[in-house]
Amino acid sequence: MSSAMINTGSDAALREEICTVGASLYARGYTVGSAGNISARCEDGWLITPTDACLGRMDPAEIAKVDAQGQHVSGGRPSKTLELHRRIYANDADTRGVVHTHSTSLVALTLAGVWSDEDVLPPITPYYVMKVGHVPLVRYRRPGDPQVAAEIAARAASVRAVLLERLGPVVWERSVSHASWALEELEETARLWLMTTPRPEPLEQSAIDELCSTFNVRW
Template sequence: MNSTLKEQALRAEICETGASLYQRNYTVGTAGNISARLKDGWLITPTDACLGRLTPAQIAKVDLSGKWVNGDKPSKTLALHRAVYDNNPQAQAVVHTHSTHLVALSLAGVWHDQCVLPPLTPYQVMKVGQIPLIPYCRPGDPQVAEQVKLLAASVRGVLLERLGPVLWHESVSQAAFALEELEETARLWLMLINKPEPLSAAALDELYRVFGARW
């Protein structure tokens, strides 16, 4: 696929993913953003845009220096997304939402700062892995990008305190799927009054051996 067709396909995928997340209440209003890597830069959703109402032409394009090329004004979280791309060559897309249960988890108290949820389900382990907490900073604060730089290559995402999850993966859809798995695991954890034990070391080892999962 040539670069023009790839860019068109990525613009469409960003719009479809945003609409799906919005329709199922993973994000509301104008919260959240999605980006994707290009050879000559990045695509990212516009600032203060509703992910449920995007058109391909609205998606902002920035070049490798960060200069705004076309589309609407890029999201103020561009530095955070670039921190992922610059430090994880395998990351091809980043999805950030203000998903209710993960924001609630950051308010109620996470399991551990280095791992916000225990390993509860096999698909959480296989699709998401350990997710660290980033202490609260205002939206767009460059300190967040600095912290993510140190984590981008070792985990698949982070939870921003009071702001929600940021997940990265090899495609826009895969990043969104991982985010959804994490949000649903947070919902399970919060709804259970008697907290279950994590998956055992033997169970985690089996997931690693059979599926190549990492934890």
């Protein structure tokens, strides 16, 4: 994806970015059927994928537009997770894109047992530290439950992702593309963790400190 497409601020460019990212995630098996949703902050509200839309086959014109008050303006009917997305944006001014998928390895991790509720995976690779950070678990509630939105909103400014038990990751970043890249790193780390026996030890704290100081990352 060209850098010119990333978070230009215009509705047309954001619609194209959402469709491009959705198609890429779908083609590589990060989402299946009509699962998952993507949103982007725009100047006068938000764009979000329609409810029950297949991320691999979206029409930019059908992306739902909601205004600053959350009222549906145009496009398809907004995803039932709209309130979750809105609460993240409201609690983190730097967020301009949110991606949620039902990625296989991450859902499997919640079924097999996460590392801890506050860190679903240990920091076993440098890029997990640099691109993802701490990821807490949000215990199961039905899709669209407002209590999930409230719990995620309370964490939005301190982490960039959560893992919903039995449902998959929600990741937010400075653009839709950056959110998808962090989600991919998170899914790959889960896959590595689940396929490795015995489980690898996390990086030493001194190694994490070096990554943070060298690359100016938050952990």
